[in-house]
Amino acid sequence: MGVVEIGGHRLALSNLDKVLWPENGMTKGEMLDYYARIAPTLLPHLRGRPVTLRRFPDGVDGVSWHQNECKGEPDWFTVHETPGRGGRRLRFCVVDDLAALMWVANQAAIEIHPFLWSVADSRRPLEVVFDLDPGPPAGLVECARVALRLRELLADVRLDSFAKTSGSLGLHVHVPLGTPHDAAATKAFARLVARILAAERPDAVVAEMRKSDRPGKVYVDWLQNDSTRQTVAPYSLRGLPLPTVATPVTWEEAEQAVGADDPGELTFLPDDVLERVERLGDLFAPVRGLRQRLPKPANV
Numbered sequence: 001m002g003v004v005e006i007g008g009h010r011l012a013l014s015n016l017d018k019v020l021w022p023e024n025g026m027t028k029g030e031m032l033d034y035y036a037r038i039a040p041t042l043l044p045h046l047r048g049r050p051v052t053l054r055r056f057p058d059g060v061d062g063v064s065w066h067q068n069e070c071k072g073e074p075d076w077f078t079v080h081e082t083p084g085r086g087g088r089r090l091r092f093c094v095v096d097d098l099a100a101l102m103w104v105a106n107q108a109a110i111e112i113h114p115f116l117w118s119v120a121d122s123r124r125p126l127e128v129v130f131d132l133d134p135g136p137p138a139g140l141v142e143c144a145r146v147a148l149r150l151r152e153l154l155a156d157v158r159l160d161s162f163a164k165t166s167g168s169l170g171l172h173v174h175v176p177l178g179t180p181h182d183a184a185a186t187k188a189f190a191r192l193v194a195r196i197l198a199a200e201r202p203d204a205v206v207a208e209m210r211k212s213d214r215p216g217k218v219y220v221d222w223l224q225n226d227s228t229r230q231t232v233a234p235y236s237l238r239g240l241p242l243p244t245v246a247t248p249v250t251w252e253e254a255e256q257a258v259g260a261d262d263p264g265e266l267t268f269l270p271d272d273v274l275e276r277v278e279r280l281g282d283l284f285a286p287v288r289g290l291r292q293r294l295p296k297p298a299n300v
Contacts, residue, residue, distance in 0.1 A: 013029075035105045046112065055107055055108050080119045137215075140170070157295040160176070187225040
């Protein structure tokens with residue numbers, strides 16, 4: 001165990017030598033080092049937003065769970081309390097600074113999933129997200145192909161969009177709005193666009209959850225826009241056999257992956273991501289504040 005001081009707070013970091021990813025031997029200490037190094041780029045995407053955590057105390061091959069409510073936090077840690085169903089108070093962690101990031105990472109929270117809204121205006125999203133989820137044998141390349149068409153549809157209604165890998169099987173396309181919006185409106189917009197995509201390419205895209213319809217197709221998950229849902233943060237690690245990272249990508253990279261028919265073009269590990277940020281900066285910076293207006297449904 002090591003004790004460090006970050007931002008005036010003393011943190012005890014434990015089990016640094018524990019291997020969390022047996023396939024490549026990455027340890028908890030190395031995970032903490034990644035999060036410390038990516039923090040200047042990651043934290044702006046977390047600041048002011050409640051998060052849920054996915055914890056892997058015995059590594060990615062062990063038992064894991066999604067932790068929705070903040071528990072056992074130090075007295076300096078920011079917690080957002082909001083009413084839940086039946087009047088129950090919900091307590092969400094808010095990762096506003098490096099000390100908070102190191103504290104959640106030390107809980108073996110490999111994955112960080114922020115809500116689409118901020119503590120300043122609960123349940124009113126600041127963006128729309130399309131979660132492109134492939135049904136095998138479809139994969140990342142098929143998701144990139146759908147994402148490129150989705151980008152065109154959004155551009156037709158004057159909306160800029162930004163892509164990131166999920167760090168797992170699919171891609172996420174984010175549409176920043178910049179100001180809080182009604183969740184029912186953003187969800188309805190996402191559903192309409194998903195249905196347009198599915199109608200265009202019924203052989204390759206589905207817009208509803210029926211598993212029987214999904215093999216070989218890309219499911220455009222518009223339900224991610226429900227105010228109760230969260231989406232993995234850009235630059236978050238994932239609890240998979242290898243320590244892949246949810247990584248912002250350029251549209252040119254999506255085109256290259258489709259052209260090469262190579263999912264490896266869109267798969268990134270921690271060192272890849274740190275090098276990309278040094279070279280390209282934060283490709284997702286516009287998602288934090290770009291102001292855009294959703295079109296009226298008749299204009300989509």
